[in-house]
Amino acid sequence: GEDVEQSLFLSVREGDSSVINCTYTDSSSTYLYWYKQEPGAGLQLLTYIFSNMDMKQDQRLTVLLNKKDKHLSLRIADTQTGDSAIYFCAEDGGKLIFGQGTELSVKP
Amino acid sequence: DADVTQTPRNRITKTGKRIMLECSQTKGHDRMYWYRQDPGLGLRLIYYSFDVKDINKGEISDGYSVSRQAQAKFSLSLESAIPNQTALYFCATSDRIGLEQFFGPGTRLTVL
Numbered sequence: 001g002e003d004v005e006q007s008l009f010l011s012v013r014e015g016d017s018s019v020i021n022c023t024y025t026d027s028s029s030t031y032l033y034w035y036k037q038e039p040g041a042g043l044q045l046l047t048y049i050f051s052n053m054d055m056k057q058d059q060r061l062t063v064l065l066n067k068k069d070k071h072l073s074l075r076i077a078d079t080q081t082g083d084s085a086i087y088f089c090a091e092d093g094g095k096l097i098f099g100q101g102t103e104l105s106v107k108p
Numbered sequence: 109d110a111d112v113t114q115t116p117r118n119r120i121t122k123t124g125k126r127i128m129l130e131c132s133q134t135k136g137h138d139r140m141y142w143y144r145q146d147p148g149l150g151l152r153l154i155y156y157s158f159d160v161k162d163i164n165k166g167e168i169s170d171g172y173s174v175s176r177q178a179q180a181k182f183s184l185s186l187e188s189a190i191p192n193q194t195a196l197y198f199c200a201t202s203d204r205i206g207l208e209q210f211f212g213p214g215t216r217l218t219v220l
Contacts, residue, residue, distance in 0.1 A: 008148060031207065042112075042198055042211030043151070088150060095166070096209060098143075100150040 004091055004099035011105045018076040020102045022089035025070060029091040032065060034074045037086040037101070046087070047074075081106045111135045112212040114199050120218045127186040129215050131199030139202045140182040141209065142166075142174060144195040151198065157182055189219040 005023045012018045024032065030051050035043040049056045049063045049072070056063045062075040072089055086101040112133045121127055131140065138159045143151040143166075153166030155174040163174060171193060173185045186193055196216050200209040 004150075006150075040213075042200075042213050043209075044211070045208045048207070092206075095153060095156060098151040100148055 004089060004097050006087075006089060006099035006102045008100060009103050009105070011107065012079050014079060014081055014106055014108050016079055018074075018079045018083070018104055018106075020074045020076075020087050020089075020104065022072040022074075022099050023070055024072065024089070024091040024097075024099075026091050026093040026097070027067070027070065029093050031092045032063075032072050033090040033092065033096070034061075034063065034072075035088040035090060035098075037088065039085070043088060076104075079104075079106050081108060110213065112199060112201055112210055114197075114212040114215050116215060117213065118216045120220065121189055122220050123190055125189050125219075127189050127217065129184045129197055129199075129217070131182045131184070131212055133180050133199075133201045133210075133212075135201055135203075135210060136179075137201040137203050137210070138179065139204070139206060140176065141200040141202075142172075142182070142184045143198045143200065144168070144193075145198060145214075146195050154184065154197075186217075186219075189217075191219045193217065194219045 003025045033048045034046045036046045037043045060077045064073045084106045088101045090096045090098045115130045141156045142154040157176045199212040202209045
């Protein structure tokens with residue numbers, strides 16, 4: 001069945017790079033997404049990647065997709081305290097299937 | 109004003125009570141969704157609606173029902189609330205392409 005897996009926690013120091021990893025199971029997904037949830041708020045789309053791409057870069061964000069291994073990652077360069085949030089990956093096999101979310105903690 | 113609003117934002121109720129959570133949107137989207145969020149489990153889809161006459165069960169629909177009163181309104185009901193329905197509930201919308209979902213601020217429901 002469909003399943004999206006993420007580690008639950010990541011802690012980094014301000015200025016370092018953060019890498020959040022995700023594995024998914026539905027190879028028919030057209031898009032894969034990263035959503036961000038700030039404390040006390042709903043989710044907001046951060047970025048997405050089309051399934052025929054290997055990489056997408058958007059300012060400090062880099063998304064890498066390895067279709068063979070069904071592995072998706074989100075790299076945040078120069079991580080700031082404002083990046084502290086829960087990050088969800090999601091696959092789109094007709095409807096969104098979310099991972100458990102990775103709580104990113106950025107220490108000054 | 110927020111594009112997707114949810115009422116109430118917080119609710120504490122007792123086991124066996126009927127509860128309705130409401131969602132309204134001003135984005136003009138056809139598609140609406142209800143999710144629940146539990147720590148360590150992420151978001152799970154309860155019900156979704158692709159238009160006013162289309163209602164579909166999601167991953168965890170047991171114990172819940174929905175009503176799509178209009179394009180802009182989608183409500184979630186718990187007919188007889190139980191403690192394991194304590195969670196954060198989110199409504200979301202998307203257009204027909206469905207590339208991005210827009211989330212409301214959430215309703216924190218506690219069932220005692």
